[in-house]
Each structure stands twice: as structure tokens, then as C-alpha cells.
Amino acid sequence: MNTYIKQYTKKELVEDTGRISWTSPSNIALIKYWGKHGKQLPCNPSVSFTLSESKTTMDFSWSIKDGGKDEIVLDFYFENKKNALFEEKIRKFLEDNFELFPFLKYLSLEIESVNSFPHSAGIASSASSMSALALGLCSIENQAFDLNLSDGELLEKATYVARLASGSAARSIFPGIVSWGKSDLEEIKSSDLIASKVEGIADIFKNYHDSIVIVDAGEKAVSSRAGHALMEDHPFREVRFQHANKQLENLITIMKTGDVDKFCEIVETEALELHGLMMNSTPSYTLMRPNTLAVIEKVRKFRSEKGLALCFTLDAGPNVHLLYPDNISREVTEFINSEITEFAENGLVIHDRVGSGPERFL
Template structure:
């Protein structure tokens, strides 16, 4: 799709005040993307499970005002004014202004809250930016003289969200979303996420993800900085090739139910992501000692029991424990008895695959 299609052609000006609220989820990538070019174009394709309970709730109040030169807004996070979050949102609005020119005619008051700790490696920017994008599209729908389809709303919201946070493009829909052009995935695009287009084997339906909160503090190195370090990374090309090959492989596993190969690939992808951090210049480590304790405990448990449990990691210390729904009782017992000791205050989030953004 040509990006020009996302520029509104006909808007009416009769709405003085509006308020829209959306609940949008985080997601956990199975094949990771790490490295991008401007404007927010991934160096390799990725695929993720959309989550259900790990989400951001955002309300935007729009008040019509005299036209301004740059978007004006106030931001409240979990009830408190957060001016330190504003530069990232301002940059986002700057990037999308061509596609949302009505931003210059409204003052925005943004109220946002997470169901999980912010900046701890549970893709808070993904759920946060996608929630803002959906609120903007709700306003755009009411401003347009012509009817806008749900399909267009979803596609443009993903396109907009990507310009705030690449992974946010994968949080609009579910349960599996691909972002990045890839010949093995029909209709895939670098500009927005698309639903995984093929029938998924029943073993992957309602897949479970228990997130072990190893470290709820803010990451020492942001994902933005980490992505930028891939520009001169000595293993960048090999990593991008590996990820694209893995996406084609995991597409087959998701369809044929080869869960052993799925487990091997997902864990390898997680470790490859962190290997890029370990070998960048400057290098850094986001895993914590308890991250490694959990990984080794999962490997021991799987060897002893024959379970299909596995782990993945995002750009942080927390561990996502993935497993089929039919193992839920046993795996949760394992987590409570053995893994929770490695979490801050024994805390973890029981989540599962979800279906994307919801209007409230």
C-alpha cells in the first residue's frame, strides 16, 4: 500500500470535543527484530503472540482549539503528570503529522495506565503507542466525510503505531502478527503488521505466557539505543538473515504443530537477541543472574518431565514462560514452587494469547 493512502482526503470540522478510550495489549515476539532504519523500518521480519492481560488503557480527550504549529498535549501516566514521557510522544506526533493533520486543531489530554510495570521489558511502548494510535483513529473516523472500513482503521493504526514504536505495529490485532516484508507471509509489509495468514495447529491455540518479573525496574539501556547499536554491529547481517530464515521455519511449525522445533527456535531467538547486546559496541547485559537461574530450571524441568514448556525473552531481564493450554495446571505449579523464588517479591503475571485492541 502507498503511504499516501493514509493521508486523509476529506475531513469535516464540526466536532468540538471528543473522548476515546482503548485497551491495547503488549505482545511477545517469537522471532525478534533488533535493528531498524528510518522511518522505523525493520531490518528483518518478526512474528509475535499478542497478549491478553498485559495491556495499556489509554483515554485521550480532544478539545478543539485554534490551529497550532506543533501538536499540544498533556500526559498523565497512572494518575500523575509525566512530563518526562512527553518528548517520546512529541516525536511520535511529529512523525505522524502528515497522516494525522487534525492533530494541529486539537489539544490532547492523554491519560494512560499499564497492567504491568513500565519499562521493564514487557513492551510497554508497544501497548502504549498502539493505544494512542487507536484513539487517534477513532477521532479520524468521526471527522471523515466518508465511511472508513474497520480494515483500514486497523491497518492505519498499525502503520501509525509503528512510527512510535516498531513492535507497537504488532499490538493492534492477534493472536499472531507478522511485521516486516517476507516472501513466506502473504500481504506482509514493513509499514504495518498483518495477522498470520495461515491456519495454526490446535496445540498453539490459546497458548499460555506467564511473565516472571525478575526485575521491575527501568532497563539500563533502552530498546531505542539497542536498535541503533546494530548499525555497525559486526554480526548484523548474519543476524538479519537468521531471523528471516527463522520466520519461514516457524511459520511451518505453527501450521504443522511441530512443537519441539518451535521450542528450539523460540529459545534460540531469545538468546540470539541478547547475544547481539553482548557483542555490540558498547556492549551491555539486560539479563540478571535470576534470569539465568530460571532458564536453567526450565531446561531441567523439561528434561525430567517431557513438558513442552519453553522460555523467551524480550529486551529485558524478565522471562516469558510459554506453554500449551493443556499443561497449564502442571506448569503453574512448577512456576509457583520453583521459579517464583527468582522473581521480585515472588511476582509473576499469568497471561495468554489474545486478540488485539478493544474499544472501551
């Protein structure tokens, strides 16, 4: 039996109206998960930095509804405007996973969502938005039916739910350095079903910076969902999964010792390997842009000349995440202002850093 499914009746409803609010951040993967199986299960484990400033705030209001029909009553607003497209996506997710939220038989929902970053900024917002959604749903269930879940139990269910909505969202439930996926490493407590915080990491990585160079704010030509699907018949499928596990093992060792130079090597290799997999897929596609490559070359030149541990990573898109420790933030900021902003669309660089995870306000 699925331990995340709770059974209750309308008679057990203790709060038939209410409101809560969650803010949840995005994250940037250091070891990438690319390829999935089953119902949103990763083909290899991943590790990420949970960010601080790139986040979604969701306000949830609920009230009792007439009857007990298995239908979703939902109104969704994005940045103060009714958004039918987003509402339909969330409605479908709730319908597909109705067994996890039996309270939807009895309650109607209104959700208002706002991002701290421009929606057109080119940052994948699914991690922040879907983790906020999962936290809100689990909190409503816990509060309205007085389930008395501990904080740990609520977060565990929330990461399980977030994974079903967007794989990377599972990692945004926790602060700092987070893993998702099964691994034989004793430091990795996550499974394919849930994410978990990684402990024992050197302090230098706990306040790392991530300055996101928005090379192209447009919508990606190929969705992440479609990209994952192309791994099913990829010629390097098994090699990639084996290598990702080895890379994970190496990265965790490096992050425990605080070796920022070796950290740069692995993180950059992972980023380029991800894009290499896309270019070797059938059909093949390229998400990097000329300015993506220009920024990468600038970063390599800066690191070589200055001897400072600035590195890059990429998500499944053209934008470049510049990663660096706090103790060189002044030099890197000067470098970004003088040599990098010209390659960003409208000069947009979003300065972020490793954060403390989601926060509930109501």
C-alpha cells in the first residue's frame, strides 16, 4: 500500500475554510538526471544546489464544496491574472493523482502564484512552482483534516508529490545540497521516490553563488519531457547512467573535502555531457546558442588567468549558471559586469546563491 495515501471522510474535516501560503525555490542540478522510467522515476541519481532568490510563492485558499463528486474545483491565478493554461495543467496533475488527495472530493481550491523572477527570464520555473504546489496540497490536507503530520512527514510526502509533477521539483523541497534518486553511497539518503538533503558537505559549498546569465529568455524548442523521452533509445543510454553514478560518487567526495577546483571539473563535464546527449539524440537538437559558448569561453579564460574557481553549468536550455564560492564574489561580480552582461539578453543576469529551502507564511 502507498504510505503517502491517507484515508478520511467528510466527517473528519475540521477546517472547512482556510488559507495558507508557501514560497519554494528553484534549484540547479550539478549531477544531471536525464532519462526516466515508470511514473516519474529517474534513470540515474542527481544532486543540486537549492537556490535562494529564484522562487515561487503560492497562496492557497480552500472552502467546502457541495456534494462529494470526484471532480476538481479549481481557480488558478498567475501574477494576479486568471491563467487557463496553467490551471488546466494543474487540474490534469490533480486528476492523474487523485488518490493522493482524497480531500479534493470535499474542498474547492483557489491558488494564486507569483514568481520572484520574470516568467520570460528563461529560468525553468517548474521546480519552484511544483514544489510550492506540493507543499501547499500536503499542508491543506494536514491542516483541514488534522492529520497531525510531523514536519518531516509532511516534507517527505511533499517531495514524493513534487516528483510526480516535475522530477527536479522533488529536490526543491529541501535546503542546501540535495539528492534525488537511489545510490549506494551512504551519504545519499534519497530514493527514486523521494529527495533528501545531503549532509557532511564542506562549509564552502553551503553559501555558493549562482549568477544566472539569461542568454535567451524564449521558450525552448524542445521540452524537458520530450528530451527525457529521447533517452529511451539513445545509443549512449547505459554508458550515461553508469557515468552519472560515478560522477555522483566523485562529486560527493570532492564536496566533503572542499576541493573547489575538482568541483569545477565535474560540474562543467556534467553540463556539457547533458547537451552532448541532446545533440546525439534522434532526432538531434541543440539548445546552446552562440552567446552560450561565448560565455563559456570567457569563464575558462578568467579561471585560467586569475586562478579563481569560477565555473559554469547549464540546464536543458541556453542559459549559463556561473557557480563560485563566496570568498571570490567581488572578483566574479566585477568580471560579470565588465565581460559577461553583453552576452545576456537585455543584460539580464540574476544573482542567486544556495538557500535555506521553502518557507511557509500562513
